[in-house]
Amino acid sequence: KNLDIPRDHTIDGSINLLAEGYTYALDRRQKLQSDIFQTRLLGQPAICMGGKEAAELFYDRERFQRGGAIPKRIQKSLFGEKGVQTLDGQAHAHRKQMFMSLMTPDRLQMIQDIVRQQWQSAAIRWQSTVQLELVDEAQEVMCRAACQWAGVPLREQDVKTIANDLASMVDAFGAIGERYKEGRDARQRTEQWVTELVELIRANRVQVAEQTAAHVISWHRDLDGELLDAKVAAVELINIIRPIVAISYYVVFSAHALHVYPETRQKLVESFENGEATYSQWFVQEVRRLYPFTPILGANVRKEFTWKGYHFPEGTTVLLDVYGTTHDPQLWEEPQQFRPERFADWDGSPFDLIPQGGGDHRHDHRCAGEWLTIDVMRVSLEFLAGHIEYEVPEQDLTIDLSRMPALPASRFIMSHARPKT
Template identity: 40%
Template structure:
C-alpha cells in the first residue's frame, strides 16, 4: 500500500527546491514525509510526486497517463524538440516508436558500437599525444562523429566543433536557468534547421544514405495518415537519435569517475574475462542517476490504493 502526503499542496510550491536539488528532491522529500508520494505545486500547478516500485508501475499505465502536455515548455524547446515522439500518445506514438525500433535493430546497434570504437581509437591517439585532456567534452566530440557516420548524416570536419557544441547544449544546458538555457534554445533552433535540411536533401536525392540508416528511415517514415512527417518534425526525430547517443558521454564520464574512485576495479575489469563489465556499468547507472524525474499528465481522475497522511 502506498502512502500519500497532502501537506505540500498548501504551500506556495516546490519549484525552487526542485531546481536546487533536482536529482534528490523527490526521494528526500518523500523520506522526510514518510510517504511514497506527495502532493505539491510545481510551476504553480498541483503536482503529485511519486517514487518506488509500485508508483513506477502505476505511472507507466498508458490508460491513466499521457505524455502530451506533460513536459514543461522549456524542455520541449530544448531537450526534446517540438513535435517529437516524447509528446505523442496512442497510435501516433506507437507508429513513431516503431520507427525508432527499426533504427535500433540489433545489427544496427552493433554497427553503432563499431563506429564508436573506430572514433574512440582515433581519438585516443590524439589524446596520448596531448598527454592531458578534459574527458567529457572530448567524449562528446568523438560520439558526435561516430553517431553521424552511423546515422548517414554528413559532418564535414569544419563543422564538427559547432555541431558537437549544439547537440551537447540540448541536454547539458536545457534545464538550467538564465543564459545557459538561452544558449540551449539557440542551439535547438540551429540544430533543428540543420537536421531538417538533411531530411530535405535525403528526400530530394541529394543525399543517399544506406536504407538501414537513421537518416533514411526517418526521412521515409509515414505517419498513421499515410503522409511523411513535416521536414521540421522529421528533423526533430533525427536529433532524437543523435542527441541521446552523444548524451552517453555523461555515463562514460561517470564510469571513469567510478573507476577512479574504486581503483581495484580498474585492474579487475582490465584483466577479467568480460563477464563483470555489464554488471559494473549497470551499477554505475544505478548509483549515478541520469534523469531527475519523468513527467506525465493524468488522463482523468482515478482511484488508486493509497493511504493519506
C-alpha cells in the same frame, strides 16, 4: 473514503526542484515517510511519487498521458516540439516502432564497431597533448559516432560546433537564464541544419544508406500515410544523435567510478582478458543506477482514478522520482555504494532500474536507445580500462547534485593518455 496525500508545504515544487536538483523528491519522500506527496508546480496542484510500485503506476497507459505534460521550455531546448516524447496512443506506438526498427542486433553491432574505432582515432589525436578534459573528448567521439551511424553527413570543420550544440541541448534541461538560452539557440541551429538535410535526402540530393536513421526517419510515413513534416523529421533525427552525444556523460561517470573505486578496474581488466562480459555489464548497470542523469519524468492523469486510497484527479501533473527510485534504500541495499556485484542477483524488473525510464521499450515511453547506451558504454569502458593508460591529476571531482545535469566539477582531467603496453 479517500486518504489525504501527504503534503509538502513549500510554496512551489518547480522552484525547489530547480534549486535542489536530484535529491528534491527523495528528500521529501523520506521526510514525509511516504512514497507519494502533493505539491504545487507553477501554481497548479501536482503529485510526486517514487519507488517501484509508483513506477509501475506511472507507466499505466490507461491512467496517464504525455500530451500536455512536457513543459514548453524543455521542448524548446532538450526535446524539440511534436516529437515522440509528446505522443500518446496509436500515434505514439507507430512512431515508437520507427525508432525501435533502428535498434536491430546488426545495427547495435555497427554502433559498437564505430565507437571502438572512434576511440582509437581519438587516442591517436591525444598523443600530442599532455592533458585533456574527458567531457569534451567524449562528446566529440560520440558526435562523430552518432553522425556516422545515423547517416548524417558531418564535415570535419564542423565536428566541434555540432558536438557542442548537441551537448548544449542536454546541458540546458535543468537550467534557467544563460545556460537555458544556449540550449535553445543550439536547438534552433541544429533543427535548421537537420531540416535541410531531410529535404536534401527527400530530393535525392544527398544519398544515405537505407538502414540509417537519416533514411528511415526521412521516409517514415505517419498513420495518415504522409511523410513527417520536415521539421518534425529533424526533431526525431536529433532524438537519435543528441542522446548518443549524451552517453558521454555516462562515459565520464564510468571514468570517475574507475578512479574512485580502483578495485573495480582489476576485475574489469580480468574480464576483458577472459573475453567475459558479465562484470563489465554489471559495472555499466551500476554506473547507470548510481550516477545522476534523469532526475524526474512527468505525465498527466488521463482519467481520474484512485490508487492505494489516494485520489488522482483528471489532468493533474504527476512526477515520477527517477533518481530517487534508483537510490531507494527499499530497493537497493546501501544505495550510495558503487557495487557492480549487486546485479548478480537483480531480477531484471522493468520498474526499479529506471535511469532511462521504465516499462516496455516498444509500448511505453521507455528510452528507445537504452540497449544502444549500454553497448556504447561497455565499448567505451573497455577502451578506458583495457586499451589506454593515463594519469588522473589532482582535481575537484565532486559531483554537485543540485546542478542538473550533473558532472564532475573538473570535467575529468586526464594526463599522459597513451596506448596500453
